[in-house]
Amino acid sequence: ESGTLTARLKTQLVGILPEKSRYPIKLPIRITPEIEEMLRDAEIEMDRIAEKVADESQMAGLVATKGSAEHAGRVIDIIAGIPKSSPEFYEISRLRKRLAILKAPYVARYVIDECEEEDAGDGLTPEERPKLVIAGHHKEALAIIRDDLERRYPGSTLLYDGSVTSDKKRKQIVEDFQTNPRKRFILLSLSGSTGITLTAAYRLYAAEMFWDPTDQAQMEDRIYRLGQEMPCEIGYMFVANSYDLRVGMVMIRKMETLNQLYHAPDLTGKTISQSVSQFRKAREGGELSMTGV
Secondary structure, eight states: OOTHHHHSOGGGGBTTBOOEEEEEEEEOOOOOHHHHHHHHHHHHHHHHHHHHHOOHHHHHHHHHHTTSTHHHHHHHHHHTTSOTTSHHHHHHHHHHHHHHHHHHHHHHHHHHHHHHHHHHHHOOOTTTSOEEEEEESOHHHHHHHHHHHHHHSTTOEEEESTTOOOHHHHHHHHHHHHHOTTOOEEEEESTTTTTOOOTTEEEEEESSOOSSHHHHHHHHTTTSSTTOOSOEEEEEEEETTSHHHHHHHHHHHHHHHHHHHTTOOOTTSOSOOOOHHHHHHHHHTTOOOOTTO
16 A cells, blocks of 8 residues: 555544445356356365365364365465465466356356446436446456456446556556546456555455455455545355355455454444555464464
8 A cells, every 4th residue: 555544554544434345246157067067176176285285284174174164264274375386376376267267257247237227227327327346366357357348338448457567557547447437347456456546436346356365455445445435335256156155255254354353343344454564464473364264
């Protein structure tokens, strides 16, 4: 973060900022046998990788929780510690990318259906229609979402990811979103987005879940920061009845636990997350295990 937010804990801004709520969105995916097999294979592979790299105590936890809601949290705890240079990290990244690409057209369809419903019933002018931030991690998935949105709403979508390297271009993208009523959507990756302000939107949909709550908090804070006047809605998009949903709910509960840890009392997420530096300090101190969340 930059400017005054660096020195001020977000919990000190309660009463200044509006409310914030988090909620799951189950994507309208028709689970074909092929998709069901892919999701099942991904879950088996993630469990296999977690068991491969687990130490003795971690393995005991995996065995003890097999088949329970707690198991996903233990898998994420283990996977989060895998070095990025390892072949296991590459395999996890491959699985996550495959799932993101699977979800992408359904994310776009959900957004389009929601916008069409809003447009049909609210009587708002383009200048008055709510804007939306869509957050993701994989550029291939973001590209699918962008293309689908552009086909339905030409000229409406901006992309801000790691491929945008020019400071001038980055500033122009943010300015367009903040001030141009025709720019209804911005697709955002964490890469390069730290510190930017997107308060023209009060809704953010996460097409993918980051597996680090500090990264997730950074993404939420693009809309939930000084200058925001509307209550903020953070929707996390999942495949129903799948490992994607179970892992995602673990992460949402983890973020709510962080709110409690730093004296942000409302489990619905109505108070803002602690500063990123405080998150990381707690994580390094061992306070942020996913287990039991």
